[in-house]
Amino acid sequence: MASNPLVTHIYTADPSAHVFEDKIYVYPSHDRETDIKFNDNGDQYDMADYHVLSLTEFNGPVTDHGVVLKTEDVPWVSKQLWAPDAASKNGRYYLYFPARDKQGIFRIGVAESDKPSGPFKPDPEPIPGSYSIDPASFVDDDNQAYLYFGGIWGGQLQCWKDNQTFDPSKSGPQEPTGADVPALSCRVARLSEDMHSFAEEVRQIQVLDEQTGKPLMADDHDRRFFEAPWMHKYNGKYYFSYSTGDTHFLAYAIGDLPYGPFTYSGRILEPVVGWTTHHSIVQYKGKWYLFYHDCELSKGVNHLRSVRMREIVYDDQGKISLAQKQ
Ligand code: FUB
Secondary structure, three states, X not given: OOOOOOOOOOXXXXXXXXXXXXXXXXXXXXXXXXXXXXXXXXXXXXXXXXXXXXXXXXXXXXXXXXXXXXXXXXXXXEEOOOXXXXXXXXXXXXXXXXXXXXXXXXXEEEEEEOXXXXXXXXXXXXXXXXXXXXXXXXXXXXXXXXXXXXXXXXXXXHHEEOOOEEXXXXXXXXXXXXXXOEOOOOEEEEEXXXXXXXXXXXXXXXXXXXXXXOEOXXXXXXXXXXXXEEEXXXXXXXXXEEEOHHHOOEEEEEEOOOOOOEEEEEEEEOOXXXXXXXXXXXXXXXXXXXXXXXXXXXXXXXXXXXXXXXEEEEOOOOOEEEOOOO
8 A cells, every 4th residue: 555645746766864963854756757768878867956865754745945956056066966865963964965077976965954944055076086876875883874876777886886987888788797797786885974075985885695795697587686775774784775777666675884795685575567666764852754756646657656655564573664554
């Protein structure tokens, strides 16, 4: 059973939810109408600003805090403000967002505010060494912050080698193939104390098969990482979750460290209406919630999505399932 969309006055997607100042704040993409035809590069996802939403109860009223950042505010951005996330550290708030730079290459920017509801003031340049899409921040119990990021095909992850070299010939719907070829995976770096840069070389994380202990392979499209990383902690374990892209699942893997390795542990959500699936997981007032999107409100238009939320539960082994009663 799906919940209602959080809001219906605008289309929203890619929800990153956090509890700040006793409320749930949701940092979504703001989808808009476009004449750009659907393609596997995601050109039709042509978003130009961000709103922030907040709520204090499941299925309760939602406040739209309005536009908190737009393309024109950011000197390095050319187009496509894709899935953002936010973090809080030492009383300040940080919005991380991917966009194409003036050369058409996806980078990740950071913008700062003194309030979770923004507005956010962007740095004039992207985070040095950042690339691809879908930043997801995670501040651990020891106050160390990490940024997970990456997405293949339209998100260009397959174009990057050694964190340095961008190969434009790999743009578009292509990725490594082969039953014995390791899949591409999400990237992670610890953030600097001021949250504006990477404090270390970007690493690739590994998702391991639960039986063999070997990394998932490129042909394993039902389980391999595609985009939409999220990190949360439950019972002292690190839960890395993500979209499998062209197979449309939300999957998760569990590890003992923020860097992984993570052992594949199953699916959180089956395919929704629409091509993309993207989510976040947050604890609020003792319950756990999955925020996700689908295209039911737009009657299946892939780039016009709506954010929803559902309660999730954990079993004795720490496995996730959707709560039966919503
Ligand atoms: O919203 C644009 C892109 O669609 C996101 O960056 C991906 O995760 C997918 O949801």
